[in-house]
Amino acid sequence: MIFVAKWFLDVKVLGDKCFLELYDDMSRSIERVMNKLKFxxxxxxxxxxxxxxxxxxxxxxxxxxxxxxxxxxxxxxxxxxxxxxxxxxxxxxxxxxxxxxxxxxxxxxxxxxxxxxxxxxGLKPLTKLYGGSTWDPREHDPVIDYATIRVENGFYIVETNDGVEAVQSIRDLIEILRTIKPLLVFSNSLVYFAVINEDEGVVKTPYSWITIGSYTPHIVFEWCRLSYTPLSLMNNATIGRLLSTIEVLRARDWKYLVDREWSRVEGFRTIDELFVWDRGGSIHQPKPGLYWNVCQIDFKSLYPSIIVKLNVSGETVNDPYCAKQLITQYTPHKVCLDRDGLVASVISNLIDLKDLYEKLFDETRLKLYDERRSAVKWILVASFGYLGYRNSIFGSVSAHEVVTSTSRFVTAEAIRKILKLGFRVIHVLVDSLFVEGVENLDECREIAEVVGDELGYRLKVDAHYIWLYIPRSVTTGLGSSNKYYGVLSTGGLKIKGLTIIRRDIPIFIKQIGSRVFEELASAKNAVELRKAICRAVEVIENAERMLMNREVDIKLLVFSREGKVSYRKPPRYAILSKPPYMYVATRTGFTPLNALEDLDEVDYSYYVKLLNRIKEELPVPEEIN
Structure with missing residues (x-):
């Protein structure tokens, strides 16, 4: 029996014995204790x-x-x-x-x-043991020396307890790991294998290297707790797998059999029926241009809320033995209300937990609670898509269609109610509504509250813009449904979907883009916006001259891509190097940075095209008028 409060870090199976690995965050030491687990x-x-x-x-x-x-x-x-x-x-x-x-x-x-x-x-990983496992979501996480590694804008970004450092070579990355000697390292498998290929010994320095991705410890620890998955089993874990684990553990309590040899058979549908019912959420094609006084209202966890409210689960949809059924006019399926759906039950608990972390973050402003909220949100976001996935244990295509049909109906009702209030909806993006003509944040909150109360689904104010710009699509010339930016009435600029927020573009392009949008962020009216655009264009043109005069350090022009395991038709950089890829644009195509022999090979005009893409995302004078 364990009486000293230590963190349950991991579990190891050695031969026919199981050992709990306990961490003391005061002494930063790990103790191994045998435990007779029942399999x-x-x-x-x-x-x-x-x-x-x-x-x-x-x-x-x-x-x-x-x-x-x-x-x-x-x-x-x-x-x-x-x-x-x-x-x-x-x-x-x-x-x-x-x-x-x-x-x-x-x-x-x-x-x-x-x-x-x-x-x-009852042993929940990453919780303290006092003779048994106890956990309160308000508790802190263990204080652990860690390193999170991601590939971004041509650099390896290493985040540790002491801050963030960026390096471009794998040797420099290895040197950082040898210096800081982290207990835990979080990265994807491509970074892990790149390190092994260069220096196999360095991966033995940390206690554990978890290849789940470049997530922070708070996020990974929360996933471990929710799914009872120890760190040693988190390698290459997906959000869908974690969700399935949570659902199956609930199924054990309910005595629901999990039979992997059985698969759910869906009913036959005609092409017309598939076209009508098997669609996603509402995404409108907005009119491109500049809009003033825009309120962005989001449904809070719309798809998960629909799952809970309608009791949606694979076993509750189209149940032929059901006595009490929910029938709606916007879906051909029937949902059984005789008993709780397993998926709905799990999602309900996760929504409550997410709400708790939001409340704790609002009260304390601690990063810990915000990242835990993100961990739960990731699972909730995946819950809808996984509901219709063919390998989903407790989902079905019919259940998926119930949720999407309901979301489209709820969104349409929200638009109608906003129109009745005298406002205009300029864009809809799944669970986000963009409403024009809202003077301030208080009026925005009032709209969200009124519409939410009438619909029975919670809405929140995501942003209030002094002005919002929706750029044209490069390919169609129509408004981009998933690209927009604008100045917030609370200060700052919000950007979605634009070139500069991509993680694979060179840091020089990102830096110039940041300067461009800093100019726009200062504009609060049409006159100021015209002047800001002129200054922004000047920033881009100066950067173009620097490129053509070869005044930019080649290290700032490196693209990065984590890469695929295999390609049908691999690009040149994938043939000449291994992932994660670091490459530059040359006259012969994309060339790995370590294979570049002469700077004269660099195609600077390619980088100028990227800057022109940023310029194309700016408003033109006619739109401001």
Missing amino acids: YGYVLVKEPEEIARILLYENLVNEAWVEDWYKPPYYRDKCRVLVYTTNSFENYRYLYSLFKRRGFHIVNNYPHPLIEALYRA
Whole structure:
């Protein structure tokens, strides 16, 4: 029994023994403590009671018994399931292989048995242990020396406890890791393999290298807690996998069987039916141009809220055995209200947790709570898309269509109500409404409150713009649905979808773009905006002259791309180097930075084109008038 309060950092299986790895953030030390975790196995057999007796008689398991579990797809009917436990992971694997060879039907084999063992034992990773695992969302995270590595604007960006550092070579990155000696490193697998290829020994310096991506510790730790997934199992984890794990652990409590050999069969649809029902959310084609006094109102977690409000889950949609059904005019499907849907139940808890972190952040302004809120938000964002994914355990295409149909209906109703209030909606982007003619932030909040109360879905004010500009699409000349920027009435500039916020463009282009939009941010009326645009164009033209005169350091002209594992038709830089890629534009194409032999090869005109793209995203005088 553990009585000293230490952080449950990870779990390791060595032979037939399990060890909890406990971290003391006062001494920054790790202690390994043996723990007899129970591994659970589940098998469908014709005579489960007889097999249970044999397992116990042969001392192959600690426990064995038979339980009733609900079967998919609608979890109405029950079946008899053999359940057994063992304290040895090696023995669990032996029995799993034995049952597989004998042709027995193994069920509930997701997620990893170590995750279920921790869940059953009440051991939540990245929480403090006081004889058992306890957790309060208000608690802080362990103080750990870490490094988060991402590839951005031609550099490796290394974030640590002490700040942020940018380097361009893999050798410099390795030197930083050797100097700071982090306990945990977070990156994607491409960065990890690039480091290994250069110096295999450096990856042994940290206690653990987690290849889930360049997320901060607060985000990763929150995912570990929500899904009971230890750090050693977080490598290459996806948001969908984490969500499925959370759902399956809830299914264990509800005795819902998880059978990976079973797949949900969707009903036949005609082409016309698919065109009408199998669509995404509302995205309008806005009229390009300049708008004044614009309020951006967002639905708060629209898709997750629909899932919860309508009780949407794979087993509740089109349930033929349902007594109480929800029927709407905007979807062909029926949702059962006899009992809680599993997906709806999980999403409801996540929404409550996200709201709690938002409240804690508003009260304290601590980065910790904002990043935890982001961690939960990532899962909520994925919850809708994963609902219709073919590998989703508790989703279905029909459930997905219920949510999208409802979202389009709710958005249309919101537009109608805003029009009745005397305002004009200039753009709709899924769960965001852009309303013109709103004088101030208070009026914006009033609109959100009135419309939200009438619809029964929560809305929030995302931004109030003094002016908002929607640029034209380069290819069609029409308004870009996902590109816009504007000056906020609260100060500053908000930018979405433009060239300068891309992570793969060279830092020189990003710096010039930042200076351009700093000029625009000072404009509060039409006269000031005209002058600001003139200054912005001058900034771009000066940068173009610097490029053509070759006055820009080549290190500032490097593109970066994390890359793919494989290409159908690989670009030149992918042939000549390994990911993550660092390359420059040359007359012969994109060339890896370390393969560039002569600066005369650089195609400076290509970078001028990128600057012209920024210029094309600026308002023209006619639009200001």
